[in-house]
Amino acid sequence: MNVDVRDTETKIKEAARKVFLAQGYERTKIRQIADEAGVNLALVNYYFRSKEQLFKSIYAETFAQFLGQMVLLLNEETPLEVKIWRIVDRYTDFIVANPLIPGFILSEAQANDGAFFKEMNARGKLKESVFRRQLLEEAEKKTIRPVDPMQVIVTIMSNVIFPVMARPIVSYIGSFDETGFRAFMESRKQIVPEMIMAYLRAG
Amino acid sequence: MNVDVRDTETKIKEAARKVFLAQGYERTKIRQIADEAGVNLALVNYYFRSKEQLFKSIYAETFAQFLGQMVLLLNEETPLEVKIWRIVDRYTDFIVANPLIPGFILSEAQANDGAFFKEMNARGKLKESVFRRQLLEEAEKKTIRPVDPMQVIVTIMSNVIFPVMARPIVSYIGSFDETGFRAFMESRKQIVPEMIMAYLRAG
DNA sequence: GTCTATATCGTGATAGAC
DNA sequence: GTCTATCACGATATAGAC
Structure with missing residues (x-):
């Protein structure tokens, strides 16, 4: 009979994550979170004490996920060229599957100055x-030009993340x-x- | 004696632009705009009828500025290679001088679904x-490979805009x-x- | 743990005097 | 055009019954 067996705390957290990611902190009302979770309004404060604390726990989780995925890919033991292809491929998949994460992290990061x-x-x-x-070793061996690794990492992230953040403009x-945009992002897996x-x- | 001679409407608009760009629509309170402009709270509604209408007029102006700068550069009559260098150089300067514009446009665009x-x-x-x-002509002449112009434009914008949007993370x-970040962006004028x-x- | 009812406050907007 | 005072509302948070 489709009874929701997740405990209340989990339901609230999942609902909050969904709504905060889509709308940001200010725009989100805790009533909306309660409705989305299908629980009473007062329970949100019962479990999380305040809207701000609930938000912080979700922000921390999401940021860890965002960064963790990148760090994981950067640390794979694969030869450089193959690795660049893999990073772009996998990070594109991750961002396309979680398109709201970058904007969420960045807009709230700015509001709190990081x-x-x-x-x-x-x-x-x-x-x-x-x-x-x-990158440093290959440059030493002259197989690639000398380059600031930070510039390469930022370049990869820019090319993968920005088109998804700017999707309303890009798609327009x-x-x-929907299909056209996905194809556009698939092409970038080759181009970048x-x-x-x-x-x-x-x- | 430093008397502010701008008329009230202008003062409000400039204050609103500053505060909206830094904080977004929801986070901004019209009392803050009035304080920033040094005028009475009631005057904001007297001149602009509502917070939303004031916001819309600023959003439209800012978006036009953002897009206009890009369109201007895309339409210069310069040979392709020189032009790519110029676009990146000039658009970087524009974005570095107006770092809040992209985030402002994108976050509010998403909130209103474009x-x-x-x-x-x-x-x-x-x-x-x-x-x-x-791009199409040069590809036809085989001086460059065939390419989707949209991909090139999005690539340029990604590489220029994203590092500035993600400045808190990048700088950290x-x-x-401040100086280090500017140098980082200057290097990109060459790399990109x-x-x-x-x-x-x-x- | 979960509910209803309510306290308290911040905010957008306006009425009305000057 | 500009001010003070105030209304009306929505939102967070909590008290207290069950």
Whole structure:
């Protein structure tokens, strides 16, 4: 009979995640979260004390997911060129499947001037990545040009994330429907790695 | 004695632009706009009837500025390679000088599902650009590989805009201060056009 | 743990005097 | 055009019964 067996706390959290991601902190009302979860309004505060605390727990989780996925890919033990292809491919899939995450993280990060993710060790995780070491080593061996690894990482993220964040504009200008947009992103899986490799090999 | 001679309507509008861009619609309170403008709260509604209407007029202006700058650059009559360098250079300067514009446009666009800019003729302006024609012609002449112009335009915008939108994260991870971040963006003025040209010439 | 009822406050908007 | 005072409403949060 379709009885929802998840416990109340879980239901609230999942509903909150859905609504916060779609609308951001300010626009979201806790009544909406309660409705979405199918629970009484008062229970939200009973379990999470306040809207802000509920938000923070969701933000922390989401940011960890966002960064964790990237760190995972950066640390794979694969030769450089194959790896660039893989990172773009996999991160595109991740972002297309979770298109609201980047905007959520960035807009709320700006509202709080990045106070949130300073607590997590985002810096170390990216600075000590295998990918970084590979870029430096290959440059040393002259198989690619010398390059700031940070520039390469930012370039990959830009090319994967921005089109999804700007999807309303991109889809409107390109006259894309759902399928058209997906095809556009699929094409980028080829273009972006080729472009980066062409740059690294030239010069 | 530093008397502010701008008329009240202008003062309100400029204050509103500043606050809306920094905080977005929901987070902004009209009392804050009035304070920022140094005028009485009631005058905001006297001149603009409602918060929403004030916001819309600012959004429309800002979007036009954002898109207009890009269209201007896309339509310059310059040979393709020089042009790509120029577009990246000039658009980077524009975005660095106006770093809040992209996030403002995108976050509010998503909140309204792009309803705003469907009214402006953004599609036509980009679809019929000189840049688009150039890419198709050069591909025809085999001086570059065949490419979807939309992909090139989105790639340029991604590489210029995203690092600025993600500045809190980028600066934190790269340990950049104000100067360091500017230098990072200056480097991209070289990297991004080289990368795109390397791609277009290869293949 | 879950509900109803309510306290308290912040916000957008306007009425009406000057 | 500009001000003060205030209304009307929605939102967060909690008290207290069950």
